[in-house]
Structure formats: C-alpha cells, structure tokens
Amino acid sequence: MVAIPRVVAPFVVSAPGKIILFGEHAVVYGKTAIAGSVDMRAYALVTPRKDGKTRLFLPDINVDVYFDSTQLARLSPSSLSHPCEIETQLTGIVAAEGPGRTAILTFAYMYGSLFERGNMGGFTICVRSLLPVGSGLGSSAAFGVVLSTALLQLTGHLKQMGASAEDRKLINHWAYRGEQVAHGTPSGIDNAVATYGGFLAYTRGSESVSLHSTRALRVLITNTQVPKSTKALVASVRTLRERHPEVVDTILDSIHSISTAAGSLFQSHKPCCSELQDIVRLNHGLLATLGVSHPSLERIREITEARGMASKLTGAGGGGCALTLIPIDVSGAAVDRVAQELGEVGFRCYQTVVGGAGVTITNHVDSEPIDKWIGDMLTQHLSLSPSDRRDDKADDYSGIVSGFSILPDFAITALAPSSK
C-alpha cells in the first residue's frame, strides 16, 4: 500500500526524564516505587515531507535514516509475541549498532504498529535530548514518549493534543511498548513519569498514583559516567532472588515500606525533612545489599555525607547516576561547592527540580534569534551551507528551523553543539 501524505503542520513534542527517588529494582517485583520528572527533556520536531519518505534524524546518537513508506508498511508488529522481536522483521534495513540500533527498532515497532491503523505519509522526525544516554535518568523513556506522541498525533489518535487523560493513557501504552523493544521487561515506571510528569507512586500492574499535593523537590544528580546495563543489573537481582528467595524478598519488602513512607511524607507537604534523608540512606543501603551499587556511587555518598547531604543510587545502579537531596536550608553556594568537589573527582553534576510537567505538544513557531541559532546547528548537522537551503533539502531545513524555535532558552543553550 502506498502512503498518501497527510498534511501536517510542524509540531514539537517534549517529555521529561525521570528520577527514581525510592523503590528501583523492587518495583520489578510488584513493590511500589516513587519517581518524579526532572527538568531535562527530550524534544521531537515533526515536519511534513513532500517526497513521501520518512526520515528519522537523531543527531545526538548519529542516526539519520530515510525509509520509503512501503518499506515500513511491510512490518507487521502485531504478529510478534514480544515487541523486541521486531528485529526479525527488519533484516537488511537496520545497519546501525548500539543506541542507534535500539532507537531505529523502537521507531520501526511503533511506526509499524500505528501505521496499520492510519496513514502517515511522509514526514521528518528529529529528536534531540538533554538527557544523558544510559545513565538512569530515563532517556529511553523520554525518547519513547516523544516518539509515541508524535506518531499518535500524526495518525489522528490523539483527541486533545496529548492533554486529556485518555490521550495520555494511549501515549503511555505505546511508549511502554517502545520500552519493551529497548529493555525486554521494564516495569513501566520510566514511561509513566515521562508521560504524566510530577511525582508518581508506581506499582506494576496498577494505575500509577499522582502524588498531587507535593511541592517540587531540589535534587543534585551526579552522573558517575560509569556505563551500566539496566538489563544486566535487573538480571543480577533476579539471579540473587532465585538463589535466596526469602532473604531477597525481605529486602524488597523493606524497600516497599520505604516507598510507602516516602509517599506519605510527600502527601503531607514535607518533602525534604530529615525523615526523608533517613530513608534515602536506608534505601541505598538495601540496594547495595542487593549488589547494585558501585565504588563510584559509594564515593559520591562519602563526599555528600561529609556535607550533611544524603545520597542514593537512582535507576539501575552499577554506575549511572546518584541523587542527593538538597535540604531547604542549604544555600545555592553550598550546593555549588559539593558539585565542584564531585566534578574534581571526574563526575558530572546537574542541579534539577523534580516534579515538572509531563509530555506536551506545541505547534507555535516564531522567534528570530533562536531560528538563527537552530539554523547554525542544522548547517552543521546537515552539512548545508546557507545557500543550499532549497530544493529537496528545503523541506527538512525550513521545517526543522521553525519548529525547534519554540525550545526554551535553557534547552537551546544546553543543546548548543559546543556544549555536547
């Protein structure tokens, strides 16, 4: 079936990364975890194409693939027993390895699934993200959420530009499928946070509960820059549990109690009290007992504890990121000093506010200076000189420039090629 292009105006979707405050790993076994959105986001810009092709452009991870619509229309994800098997239907199409390969497979799975229900025609989707890849901050879920939102919007499945409860449920559903392509058997917490934002109490198999009454929380995130595999770490806990079911289940139950206590503290408007610091320490200790800490994470704890701030690993562990609670009475200068000390050891710190908005779609386009900056960025990424901005490349260029111009200033600064 040849796709007939739908006319779409350029639009931008953005979704946040997540930080698990309490309950990682235990959440895989049906225990509760508490997580919140971080103010680092992924952005997808969708622009129409006249040539009927579909372009997946992911400059952060060096992916730039053109599919002709009949190639992707041949996919049949509904015949697979698990989304990760999409690989078997793409032989010869996906050449990239590593993150690029996973991203292409995720895209193909979602495209193939949604294309069966609607006709998308040609478009370019360009994704850029402020989230470090593979560090426990849910870069893959933010990617999956912007992708599912963009494709659902293109196929006319969203009734209110992603704003209604029904729209969000659908976005979250397909983003979870994307996470299954990337991670096999994820708990679903990352895509839930990227979709809904705020703070969530999440228990596998149940609807996530928004912890509405909480205030935003200041957190220092430290990236150890030590690569880790979520899949391998989840598998290592599984093996330990198979060998020592009663011992490990007791630890998982204790982690669940920590999440329950944290949920109550959040609901009672006391998100950064000393009780919260206590349970941060307790949760880290239990995760270390499960074997998912790492010397770099222990180093972060030593440095921050010396200044009275509690830290724990966040996400899968084994490297990745740690979070440090910033108590209300700690000054910005004191936080800067800790961040500097951590930086001297070779870690990378981000101060962030937890609890911001979930997925959003916008189609406003304006602002000249930002257009100029984006133009410069694209000139670099697309190897276009200003005089080349025409003919077959004109669709990509003008669309991407105008659409990305709505990015907030902080994102533009952080996305500048020189800072990547």
Ligand SMILES: Nc1ncnc2c1ncn2[C@@H]1O[C@H](COP(=O)(O)OP(=O)(O)OP(=O)(O)O)[C@@H](O)[C@H]1O
């Ligand atoms: N900037 C990006 N552009 C395109 N795809 C991205 C980008 N960032 C992440 N991804 C996708 O997410 C995948 C990374 O998933 P991974 O689980 O390793 O990291 P993470 O989600 O950051 O970690 P965690 O699951 O522990 O929070 C990549 O393989 C790619 O598919």
Ligand SMILES: C[C@@](O)(CCO)CC(=O)[O-]
């Ligand atoms: C380790 C884990 O609990 C969190 C990874 O961010 C795995 C999952 O929830 O899928």
